Amino acid sequence: MKIILIGMPGSGKTTIATEFAQQSGYAFFDTDLIIEEQLKQQTGDVLLNHGELFFRQAECHALKSIPDISDSIVASGGGIIVHPDSFQYIKDNFDLILYLDTSLEVLVERLDSDNKIRPLLNKSSLDELMEKRLSMYEDLSHASIKTDRKMKSEIVNELLRLVRRDLADE
Ligand SMILES: Nc1ncnc2c1ncn2[C@@H]1O[C@H](COP(=O)(O)OP(=O)(O)O)[C@@H](O)[C@H]1O
Ligand SMILES: O=C(O)C1=C[C@@H](OP(=O)(O)O)[C@@H](O)[C@H](O)C1
Numbered sequence: 001m002k003i004i005l006i007g008m009p010g011s012g013k014t015t016i017a018t019e020f021a022q023q024s025g026y027a028f029f030d031t032d033l034i035i036e037e038q039l040k041q042q043t044g045d046v047l048l049n050h051g052e053l054f055f056r057q058a059e060c061h062a063l064k065s066i067p068d069i070s071d072s073i074v075a076s077g078g079g080i081i082v083h084p085d086s087f088q089y090i091k092d093n094f095d096l097i098l099y100l101d102t103s104l105e106v107l108v109e110r111l112d113s114d115n116k117i118r119p120l121l122n123k124s125s126l127d128e129l130m131e132k133r134l135s136m137y138e139d140l141s142h143a144s145i146k147t148d149r150k151m152k153s154e155i156v157n158e159l160l161r162l163v164r165r166d167l168a169d170e
């Protein structure tokens with residue numbers, strides 16, 4: 001099954017996809033890491049040096065460069081859904097599009113104690129981004145997992161159950 005995680009920055013896409021891949025043996029990809037490999041720059045620097053439009057195009061290119069592996073999980077960047085081409089590509093190319101649903105309150109807590117640089121969060125506030133993006137996450141996803149106050153292992157287990165159920169239904 002080809003899985004992609006979508007959701008706000010801080011919702012846990014990178015963390016959960018990494019742990020899920022370790023436990024299941026699925027191949028792991030992260031669009032931010034691919035951009036960093038392709039452009040030899042941190043994602044924060046790409047955004048600061050070249051702006052959001054350039055970043056969204058690089059992100060779309062990174063997404064399309066992911067090999068077509070049947071048992072794989074992709075952690076996307078939180079804003080990938082705002083680029084229409086990326087939105088459509090995700091819709092057409094993944095078996096399970098999972099939205100990690102995290103409240104603003106918990107996102108703020110997690111991002112405060114995380115050291116990854118996310119320049120967009122300085123410019124427009126997190127709740128404005130959430131307001132713009134929420135309906136896109138909901139429209140695109142097949143399923144969602146609420147992550148507030150859940151241990152990472154609990155979320156990974158929910159995802160494992162979801163995948164087993166979907167495979168049994170096929
Ligand atoms: N369920 C969770 N409980 C507590 N902290 C979490 C949880 N999931 C992720 N985190 C932490 O939140 C921060 C952001 O996680 P990350 O996986 O980078 O999110 P994303 O890729 O969606 O931006 C990291 O410091 C991570 O350790
Ligand atoms: O929400 C966004 O616009 C962004 C989220 C980041 O990824 P994470 O969602 O993995 O933090 C990264 O792609 C970049 O800083 C922009």
Ligand SMILES: [Mg+2]
Nearest residue numbers: 013014075076
């Ligand atoms: Mg991430």
